[in-house]
Amino acid sequence: MEAPLRWSMGVEHGTTRTIVELHTDAGLVGLGETYGGASTAARFRSAEPFFIGYDPLEVSRIVKNFEVFRTTSEQSALTIELRYVAAAIEMACWDIIGKIQNKRVCDLWGGADSELVPFIAYLFYRYESLNKKKGGENGPEAICDQYEDHVRRFGFTGLKLKTGVLHPAIERATIKRLRETFGSQIEQLRVDPNQVWSTATAINELKRLAEYDIEYCEDPTYNLEGMSRIRATVPVPLATNMAVLNFDQVAPMLRMRALDTILVDPYFWGGITQCKKLAAVAETFGFSLAIHSDRELGIGMTASLHLWATTPSLCHKYDSHYAFQEDDIITKPLQWHKGSVALPTGPGLGVEIDSEKLEKYHRLYLEKGDEIEFFDFKRPGWIPHVPIW
DSSP: OOSOEEETTEEEOOOOEEEEEEEOTTSOEEEEEEEOSHHHHHHHHHTGGGTTTSOGGGHHHHHHHHGGGGOGGGOSHHHHHHHHHHHHHHHHHHHHHHHHHTOBHHHHTTOOSOSEEEEEEEEOOBOOOTTSSSOOOOSHHHHHHHHHHHHHHHOOOEEEEEOSSSOHHHHHHHHHHHHHHHGGGOOEEEEEOTTOSOHHHHHHHHHHHGGGOOSEEEOOSSSHHHHHHHHHHOSSOEEESSSOOSGGGHHHHHHTTOOSEEEEOTTTTTSHHHHHHHHHHHHHHTOEEEEOOSSOOHHHHHHHHHHHHTOTTBOSOEEOGGGGOOOOSBSSOOOOBTTEEEOOOSSBTOOOBOHHHHHHHHHHHHHHOOOOOSOOTTSTTOOOOSOOO
């Protein structure tokens, strides 16, 4: 990251991802990406019976092999990491299938509704970078400057602000300043406290924030019961990427009328196929989807572009950390034009690995280890808890 990103539970300095190259006996190589470092990578060995020896064209069978790990009764670290493995293997299989048929992944999924995927800015309060040339945003004026910079560089016409970091009054003043400064130029305005507001704080804050035309508030508090009470009380729509991570959590969400939007994450949900299944449920029951971003690199980001472009339920613009990331491991890093990213034109995912960059960052991982985001180096001894405010 060009400067440390602050969020309610800690600080993000960079990202740790596992990159997969899936080789076939015909000499084709499929690319995949997923969360995590050494512990995730170790799970690929234990999961080999689920995919080694299969034809990549049998991707549905491979997905079914992993589905045993989808029940909420088994939310162990092993289960979660095997979902991460499933996501990467399935992604690589689709890349291979596209290369076999000389088609883009989006075309394998029925064709793209649009060749451009629209984005909004994802704004953060930040600590200063080591060279003090970037970051340091800690209030309304600095966040407005950050957004103005992203509008100029990338063409965004909306934003999400990571909240739950500073006192709610400061964050409310930031939203007010953004709306007063940029007015209708901000077509979408989202806030994301990452579950650290109490139910009472969330109700009070969202009543005040409603006048600034909030598209949705993501994870205002930490369970469905609390969000149900908030949604019944305030006019701001609610979204989650933390409270609903399994299909058997969708029914309680609907019965409790707790949420309007789920931010689908291909890794948390165990792959693109599971995301497509969720999209069908969303269409049936009338809630919408957005894509969750958590510092993915170009392979995973591109897979999500193909997903967005072929899934009508994904009707919210993409917000992403990518604008803050200083480098990538693909040969042609993604670029914005007027706030959108064009779908790749090559077969499969349409991206290639820069082998020198991959080796460079592998060496860095061996030196530094996993990037852990649940700490704050500026606050020694601080332990995040819920709720904070």
